[in-house]
Amino acid sequence: MVVSMALAERAWCVVIPHHPRGARIARQRLTTELRNAVHPTLLADAVAVLAELVGNAVRHATPLPGGVVRVAWRLRPAGSDQEVDRDTVEVRVTDGGATEQPRIRAIAADAIDGRGLSIVAALSDRWGVDRDGLGQSVWAELSGSLDHDRRESP
Structure with missing residues (x-):
């Protein structure tokens, strides 16, 4: 007899201030919600990408009405559908939009900033930007498919 159990997808949405302290609030909430649900390395990567x-969003975009940014994440546990064989976390940050499309920039080795989306691309399986009449959402999907054993310190 084979017993299979589908694990439900879960999602969260948090409104944070359009201010640098908003990143801390978002990191804390994500960590609290997923701490016991995903591999620690996947959680660390998701927290870094969200930050x-x-x-x-705080540096380059305008806020949503009310001076806020909307932060959301979704967990699709391994086995929650036929195509998912690893835990998958999607993080999404929605703001009022920026004058320039978010993109990875070529920067000098000694530049003090400009690496954010390069970090996002390196840690995530894929990322992108969705725009609608209200603003833009930058999202990233992480599956933990990176080699955890190689990346963890002893």
Whole structure:
């Protein structure tokens, strides 16, 4: 007899201030919600990506009405559908939009900033930007498919 159990997808949405302290609030909430749900390395990567996306929203974009940024994440546990064989976390940061499309920039080795989306791209499986009439959402999907054993310190 084979018993299979589908694990439900879960999602969260948090409104944070369009201010640097908003990144700390978002990191704390994400960590609290996913601490016991995903591999620690996947959680660390998701927290780093979320912090970069919030930081970019605060530095480069206008806030949503009310002076806020909307932060959301979704967990699709391994086995929650036929195509998911690893835990997948999607993080999404929605703001009022920026004058320039978010993109990875070529920067000098000694530049003090400008690496945010390069970090996002390196840690995530894929990322992108969605725009609608209200603003823009920058999202990233992480599956933990990176080599955890190689990346963890002893």
